[in-house]
Amino acid sequence: MMTELKELVWKANQDLFRAGLVILNFGNVSGLDRRRGIAAIKPSGVPYEELKPEDIVLVDLEGGVVEGGLKPSSDTPTHVELYKAFPAIGGIAHAHSEYATMFAQARREIPCYGTTHADFAQGPVPLTRQLTEAEAGGPYEQSTGRVIVERYVSAGLNPLVIPAVLIAGHGAFTWGRTAGEAVQAHVILEHVAKTAYGTLVLNPDQAPLEPYLLDKHLQRKHGPHAYYGQKKGETP
Amino acid sequence: MMTELKELVWKANQDLFRAGLVILNFGNVSGLDRRRGIAAIKPSGVPYEELKPEDIVLVDLEGGVVEGGLKPSSDTPTHVELYKAFPAIGGIAHAHSEYATMFAQARREIPCYGTTHADFAQGPVPLTRQLTEAEAGGPYEQSTGRVIVERYVSAGLNPLVIPAVLIAGHGAFTWGRTAGEAVQAHVILEHVAKTAYGTLVLNPDQAPLEPYLLDKHLQRKHGPHAYYGQKKGETP
Amino acid sequence: MMTELKELVWKANQDLFRAGLVILNFGNVSGLDRRRGIAAIKPSGVPYEELKPEDIVLVDLEGGVVEGGLKPSSDTPTHVELYKAFPAIGGIAHAHSEYATMFAQARREIPCYGTTHADFAQGPVPLTRQLTEAEAGGPYEQSTGRVIVERYVSAGLNPLVIPAVLIAGHGAFTWGRTAGEAVQAHVILEHVAKTAYGTLVLNPDQAPLEPYLLDKHLQRKHGPHAYYGQKKGETP
Amino acid sequence: MMTELKELVWKANQDLFRAGLVILNFGNVSGLDRRRGIAAIKPSGVPYEELKPEDIVLVDLEGGVVEGGLKPSSDTPTHVELYKAFPAIGGIAHAHSEYATMFAQARREIPCYGTTHADFAQGPVPLTRQLTEAEAGGPYEQSTGRVIVERYVSAGLNPLVIPAVLIAGHGAFTWGRTAGEAVQAHVILEHVAKTAYGTLVLNPDQAPLEPYLLDKHLQRKHGPHAYYGQKKGETP
Numbered sequence: 001m002m003t004e005l006k007e008l009v010w011k012a013n014q015d016l017f018r019a020g021l022v023i024l025n026f027g028n029v030s031g032l033d034r035r036r037g038i039a040a041i042k043p044s045g046v047p048y049e050e051l052k053p054e055d056i057v058l059v060d061l062e063g064g065v066v067e068g069g070l071k072p073s074s075d076t077p078t079h080v081e082l083y084k085a086f087p088a089i090g091g092i093a094h095a096h097s098e099y100a101t102m103f104a105q106a107r108r109e110i111p112c113y114g115t116t117h118a119d120f121a122q123g124p125v126p127l128t129r130q131l132t133e134a135e136a137g138g139p140y141e142q143s144t145g146r147v148i149v150e151r152y153v154s155a156g157l158n159p160l161v162i163p164a165v166l167i168a169g170h171g172a173f174t175w176g177r178t179a180g181e182a183v184q185a186h187v188i189l190e191h192v193a194k195t196a197y198g199t200l201v202l203n204p205d206q207a208p209l210e211p212y213l214l215d216k217h218l219q220r221k222h223g224p225h226a227y228y229g230q231k232k233g234e235t236p
Numbered sequence: 237m238m239t240e241l242k243e244l245v246w247k248a249n250q251d252l253f254r255a256g257l258v259i260l261n262f263g264n265v266s267g268l269d270r271r272r273g274i275a276a277i278k279p280s281g282v283p284y285e286e287l288k289p290e291d292i293v294l295v296d297l298e299g300g301v302v303e304g305g306l307k308p309s310s311d312t313p314t315h316v317e318l319y320k321a322f323p324a325i326g327g328i329a330h331a332h333s334e335y336a337t338m339f340a341q342a343r344r345e346i347p348c349y350g351t352t353h354a355d356f357a358q359g360p361v362p363l364t365r366q367l368t369e370a371e372a373g374g375p376y377e378q379s380t381g382r383v384i385v386e387r388y389v390s391a392g393l394n395p396l397v398i399p400a401v402l403i404a405g406h407g408a409f410t411w412g413r414t415a416g417e418a419v420q421a422h423v424i425l426e427h428v429a430k431t432a433y434g435t436l437v438l439n440p441d442q443a444p445l446e447p448y449l450l451d452k453h454l455q456r457k458h459g460p461h462a463y464y465g466q467k468k469g470e471t472p
Numbered sequence: 473m474m475t476e477l478k479e480l481v482w483k484a485n486q487d488l489f490r491a492g493l494v495i496l497n498f499g500n501v502s503g504l505d506r507r508r509g510i511a512a513i514k515p516s517g518v519p520y521e522e523l524k525p526e527d528i529v530l531v532d533l534e535g536g537v538v539e540g541g542l543k544p545s546s547d548t549p550t551h552v553e554l555y556k557a558f559p560a561i562g563g564i565a566h567a568h569s570e571y572a573t574m575f576a577q578a579r580r581e582i583p584c585y586g587t588t589h590a591d592f593a594q595g596p597v598p599l600t601r602q603l604t605e606a607e608a609g610g611p612y613e614q615s616t617g618r619v620i621v622e623r624y625v626s627a628g629l630n631p632l633v634i635p636a637v638l639i640a641g642h643g644a645f646t647w648g649r650t651a652g653e654a655v656q657a658h659v660i661l662e663h664v665a666k667t668a669y670g671t672l673v674l675n676p677d678q679a680p681l682e683p684y685l686l687d688k689h690l691q692r693k694h695g696p697h698a699y700y701g702q703k704k705g706e707t708p
Numbered sequence: 709m710m711t712e713l714k715e716l717v718w719k720a721n722q723d724l725f726r727a728g729l730v731i732l733n734f735g736n737v738s739g740l741d742r743r744r745g746i747a748a749i750k751p752s753g754v755p756y757e758e759l760k761p762e763d764i765v766l767v768d769l770e771g772g773v774v775e776g777g778l779k780p781s782s783d784t785p786t787h788v789e790l791y792k793a794f795p796a797i798g799g800i801a802h803a804h805s806e807y808a809t810m811f812a813q814a815r816r817e818i819p820c821y822g823t824t825h826a827d828f829a830q831g832p833v834p835l836t837r838q839l840t841e842a843e844a845g846g847p848y849e850q851s852t853g854r855v856i857v858e859r860y861v862s863a864g865l866n867p868l869v870i871p872a873v874l875i876a877g878h879g880a881f882t883w884g885r886t887a888g889e890a891v892q893a894h895v896i897l898e899h900v901a902k903t904a905y906g907t908l909v910l911n912p913d914q915a916p917l918e919p920y921l922l923d924k925h926l927q928r929k930h931g932p933h934a935y936y937g938q939k940k941g942e943t944p
Contacts, residue, residue, distance in 0.1 A: 023659055023663050024656060024659060024660070026588070036620070038638070074692070096586070096587075096588045096663075096667070098663070098666055098667055098670070099670065101586060101588065101667045101670075102667050102670030102671050102673075102674055104586065104675060105585040105586040105667060105668070105670075105671040105678065106585075106670075106671045106674035106675035106678055107675065108674055108675065113341035113342075113405065114332070114337060114340065114341040114405045114406055114407070115332075115405060115406045115407070116262070116332045116337065116407070130682060130685075131359070131685070133682070133684040135690045136685050137684070137688070140688060140692070163680065169586045169587060169681050169685065170586055170587045171586070171587070171588070184260060187259055187260060188259065188260070188540050191259050191332075191334070193335055194340060195332070195334055195337045197340050197670060197673070197674065198334070198335065198337075198338030198341075198342075198343070198433060199338050199342045200674065201338075201342040201433070201437065201673065202338055202339060202342035202344055202433065202436065203342035203343065203344065203691075206341065206342050206343070209405050210366060210369070210372075210405070212359075212369040212372050212373070213366075213367070213372050213405065216372045216373070216376060222473065238768035267738075342917065347815075349813035349877065350804070350805045350809060350812065350813040350877045350878055350879070351877060351879070352734070352809065352879070364730075396855065414767065420732060423731055423732060424732070425808070427731050430806055431804070431806055431809045431810050431813060432793045432813070434806070434807065434809075434810030434813075434814075435810050435813040435814045435903060437810075437905070438810055438811060438816055438905065438908065439814035439815065439816065441818075442814055442815070444760075444812065445877050446838060446841070446877070448841040448844050448845070449839070449844050450847060452844045452845070456782070456848075473835070475768075495895055495896065495899050496892060496895060496896070498824070546928070568822070568823075568824045568899075568903070570899070570902055570903055570906070571906065573792060573822060573824065573903045573906075574903050574906030574909075574910055575910060576822065577821035577822040577904070577907040577914065578906075578907045578910035578911035578914055579911065579914070580910055580911065602918060605918070605920040608918075608920050608921055608924045609920070609924070612928070614922075620808075641821065641822045641823060641917050641918070641921065642822055642823045643822070643823070643824070669906060669909070669910065672910065673909065675809050708782060
């Protein structure tokens with residue numbers, strides 16, 4: 001059932017691994033068939049080299065397994081929370097990639113210092129608050145999803161133009177219209193995180209990119225007169 | 237038409253990608269046939285793995301498409317400005333490579349700290365000023381070319397002996413007599429940027445290389461008695 | 473004799489090399505058959521590319537060679553001390569991987585800044601004291617094992633939930649139930665060390681992860697209701 | 709003539725390139741037949757991918773070409789100076805590898821912070837003085853060799869136990885009994901430089917390794933009772 005989605009999600013997981021964003025069996029990618037309300041996600045604790053398309057697990061938007069002989073990723077409740085809160089997204093990637101994790105662990109947002117970032121996200125990559133002791137003791141992974149949503153809703157952030165978030169003391173989630181776009185967003189996030197890290201080393205007081213340039217790049221890729229790529233709105 | 241130039245430009249784009257200087261479909265390389273006034277350039281938003289020589293787009297020095305079914309790189313107007321202002325160059329590469337971008341985002345020039353740099357560029361790798369709001373709102377990529385030219389002309393810099401520039405809050409452009417040389421210049425730029433970064437971490441007050449050594453290396457590679465390589469003027 | 477163990481240890485050594493944790497012929501991995509009291513270990517000074525399963529040396533828990541035409545790793549006495557003091561472990565890896573070694577040389581423990589670390593080790597990665605002049609002049613590698621054991625015993629650390637240690641001015645040892653697990657622990661240690669390094673650069677005063685999160689992750693992977701992976705206690 | 713030496717030197721050059729210590733056609737390795745007084749060295753400005761064993765140039769210890777259709781490396785006079793001053797060495801490697809170059813450009817020696825370094829070099833990796841304007845204007849590459857020798861002779865350093873040197877504002881030279889050993893020394897140097905860099909970032913005031921440990925490691929690998937490797941004195 002849904003072999004095409006499973007194949008796409010399997011490939012997106014492989015791309016995450018081959019891009020050097022995860023070690024061992026860490027990280028996971030999912031894709032959503034929003035019409036049916038079913039997501040395909042990596043099984044928990046399976047090495048990427050051994051992962052086959054048929055191992056991908058199907059879950060509904062309550063997190064229950066619809067099909068699959070393996071347990072879904074332990075981060076499935078986080079994915080489900082995001083799919084429910086952000087209706088425009090259809091794919092999610094999660095990794096503890098090196099430089100994004102440095103910012104998450106240092107509990108700093110990633111400021112927008114350049115046009116690579118501006119083409120990717122309309123402002124700093126936001127950071128969630130840390131989970132409380134009560135949240136950590138309850139449904140932990142679901143609460144992780146909820147603090148992400150809280151961060152976006154409370155600040156009026158649009159997930160479509162800020163497709164990446166840092167979880168305090170943890171790692172990052174990225175998303176897009178498909179699982180493949182979510183992985184591309186993670187590749188860009190890590191590049192943006194690494195260059196921001198070096199920018200801060202070279203100039204700890206560096207001001208963010210001028211707002212009019214941030215807006216220019218938003219319009220260039222996402223505005224009504226977008227001209228980047230072969231078709232309007234093409235990714236990235 | 238001009239299949240040889242398209243092939244060379246296609247190969248130079250692949251070399252940029254394989255050297256790890258770009259992620260996804262970012263970056264672009266062009267080559268110019270100056271006699272005909274036609275440049276070959278990477279199409280916009282096409283992944284390197286899928287790029288074929290026949291996808292390379294031909295444009296004239298007004299930026300108009302001469303041949304090609306795909307849109308040229310959105311940075312084409314920057315390339316065109318440089319070809320018009322710097323008559324000795326025949327190839328241009330653009331990337332947001334990691335360490336060059338750190339300097340561009342920190343809005344610092346790359347000082348010349350050693351002989352690798354001295355063999356490459358006769359002085360610091362210059363940094364443009366940031367574009368104004370008016371420039372960003374107008375023909376943005378053309379203005380990027382113009383601030384590069386402004387930086388060279390205002391300081392009397394010779395593009396042939398300083399074949400790389402940083403764009404404030406953006407990335408880098410490099411050039412040479414051919415597209416291949418432009419990519420080689422980018423490889424060296426990234427090496428020079430990374431070692432300068434580490435030099436600054438180890439010694440924030442490090443003085444630049446002694447001027448007489450800078451001059452020695454210029455003469456060794458570019459002077460009338462150049463003796464590096466198998467032939468005078470060979471690159472690099 | 474014991475060809476299966478030798479094969480596993482050979483593969484674990486290859487994995488250490490392919491993971492980029494060692495250069496040239498540095499580093500070594502061993503595996504123990506605790507019932508027989510015999511360990512299999514890499515021979516001294518043999519390049520990984522030339523290493524064959526039959527080159528793996530068998531030693532007893534006094535460090536004496538049981539089988540093998542080559543000398544065992546000069547670090548064999550350290551492995552033996554750990555196997556004798558930590559009854560639950562069955563595999564050990566030793567490397568001077570880059571970021572772990574930076575902490576060992578800077579004589580700093582690796583603080584737990586995030587959930588990758590919390591899933592791996594229940595607290596900071598500990599650092600041994602430096603060997604005394606008398607210890608360095610005596611059975612040096614055995615003393616290295618003894619200061620590791622001293623560090624765990626004196627602080628009541630459980631080697632099963634803190635499977636990595638830094639040796640002051642030297643490198644790291646990691647372990648697990650098998651040689652393969654020991655190498656996986658080294659891969660995670662290096663990731664944790666690199667992200668902790670960057671965390672400290674971004675925020676030198678960063679506090680460690682909240683204790684309730686450290687405990688949450690311990691229980692999630694090792695507790696009676698562990699739910700990570702396909703089976704309880706699965707690694708990693 | 710001397711095809712075996714040319715083959716070994718060709719392979720050592722390839723190893724330098726494959727180890728990631730050089731970009732493009734930078735760097736060079738030579739090997740010496742001391743009985744005949746003839747050294748084999750990489751030709752100047754030839755890319756490693758195109759380099760063939762028969763391209764290796766033979767030179768005498770005055771730097772004159774004995775055989776070869778290509779010009780020898782422009783650094784040949786430096787190699788010749790070292791072969792003449794250090795009678796025990798038979799191979800030399802030169803590169804601007806990233807972390808060694810950072811120290812050379814920051815004009816700092818590489819302190820010995822750990823046992824990887826102690827196994828490699830008996831003390832800090834020394835730094836030459838900068839060449840004077842007169843030296844830079846004369847036989848430049850020969851003078852580079854002379855300031856290296858000056859650094860060793862003036863401080864009574866033994867090139868056999870300190871097989872690497874940093875040239876102020878330039879890069880590094882390493883050596884050994886053969887071209888292969890010289891390249892291995894360069895691999896270790898870069899590892900030692902990178903971990904020393906990180907050690908300094910984590911602890912700018914870190915003291916060097918205790919002298920009794922430095923001596924222990926010297927004896928372990930080079931002393932009369934050396935026990936590292938399969939045979940006494942085996943490299944590394």
